[in-house]
Amino acid sequence: MKIAVLHDYANMFRETRAYRRLQDHEVTIHTEAYTEPERIVEQAAGCEALLLTQQRVPLTxxxxxxxxxxxxxxxxxxxxYHLDLEACTQRGIVVSAGGGGGGGSPYSTTAELTWGLILAAxxxxxxxxxxxxxxxxQTTVGTRLFGQTLGVYAFGHIGGAVARAGKAFxxxxxxxxxEGSxxxxxxxxxxxxxxREAFFETSDIVSLHLPSNAGTRGIITSDDLARMKPTALLVNTSRAPIIAEGALVAALQQGRPGFAAVDVYEEEPVVGATHPLxxxxxxxxxPHLGYAExxxxxxxxNVAVDQLLAFAEGQPINVANPEAVG
Known part of the structure; x- marks a missing residue:
């Protein structure tokens, strides 16, 4: 197969063991960060398969x-969510989307970055x-963690790891x-x-760990942010759309919360230093480093290459649109 790997920003794929498993296929790796749809078309033209890293490449x-x-x-x-599955299915394009596996390591790396941002801020x-x-x-004075209140919104894999580290501090x-959380x-x-009001009012640090979907879009409102202390820190290493559009910039301008540390944005990649934050x-x-380890x-x-090889053998796995098979 002729395969294109898009948006491999750090040129990491060719360094993995998985890359060597595609030696019988024609693989082209593109490392540029861009937002223009025409660049996707240009780099994917003539290819039978694409390898996409996380949700970097929207396919409309x-x-x-x-x-x-x-x-x-x-x-x-x-x-x-970044792929038009209906369009893919109608054109007979099979989409395989497998889990990360590996004992939950993608979750812990994001938790690690969360604490890196907290300490850096x-x-x-x-x-x-x-x-x-x-x-x-030195010209600044920092704030210690001991005795401070850490608010964790959503106690899943990542939120749980962040909470445990906070307790250790x-x-x-x-x-x-x-309720489940x-x-x-x-x-x-x-x-x-x-x-909910007390959560935002009493936390010295609020760390968000919600998935991005229709139910969570804009779930963090301007009213929530306005309740935070002028000395508080808001941390978002999950997804940008969980905060109401424009609410974080406005809140920071008004001084509640007093500081924010973010790893995610409404539209990525952010190039040209154009984002107001x-x-x-x-x-x-x-620049969305949470899973970049x-x-x-x-x-x-490794999972992505498993999927490529399975498709090449006529037995696709982890299929997200089974109607397209065959």
Whole structure:
């Protein structure tokens, strides 16, 4: 098969063991970060299969209809909200979307980054590092974790890991979310906030760990953010659309919360430094690094190559649109 790997930003795929398993196929790897649909069409033209990393590449009907040779998409992870599955099915394009596997490592790496952002924000690390390089000594005062209140919204794989680390730091951890989420948190001995309002009002740090879907879009409102302390930190390493559109920028401008650390954006990749959060002194921004870790990539790409080889043998696995098979 002729296979295109799109948006491999760090040129990581060719370094994995999975890449060598495709030696009998023609593989082209594209590492550019871009948003223009025509670039997707250009790089995927003539290919029978695509390998897509997470949800980096949106495939709309308009794009799919221009890829006349495309027969298969191997998607890392189970999420396919960025793909027009109906258009793929109508054109006979099989989509395989398998889980990460590997003992939950994709979840823990995001939890690790969450704590990296929290520590960097509270201790002003990016600012002080750059100042030191410019010849200056310390000029800021940080905030310790011990004794602070950590609010974890959604106690799943990632939220649970973040909560446990907060407890280890000597923080008071409170949780909020749906019934299943709070039940899991209580079972591990974590407190549940008295109310949604109390959750945002009392937390010194709020860490969001909700999936992005129709039910969670805009679930964090401007009213929620306005309840946060002027000294509080909001951390989002899950998905940007869970916060109401424009609400975080407006809240930071008004000083509640006083600071934010984010790893996700409404439209990715963010290139050209155009996102308004990048211009704000009270926002710490990273380019969606939560899952970008070597071990996690090995697991993700191993499953993706399993899917490619299974399709090549006529026995597709992890099929998201079974109507397209055959």
């Amino acid at each position: 009907r308009q794009i799919v209809e221009q890829l006349s040779n495309l027969r298969f998409i191997s998607q890392t992870g189970r999420n396919t 509270l201790r002003h690390l990016p600012y002080e590092v750059e100042r030191l390089k410019q010849g200056h000594w 000597g923080m008071h951890v409170i949780c909020w979310g749906r 709070t039940t899991r948190a209580q079972a591990e001995g974590f407190d549940i906030a008295a109310s 990048l211009q704000m002194p009270n926002a710490l921004c990273t 070597r071990g996690g990539y090995e697991t993700l790409y």
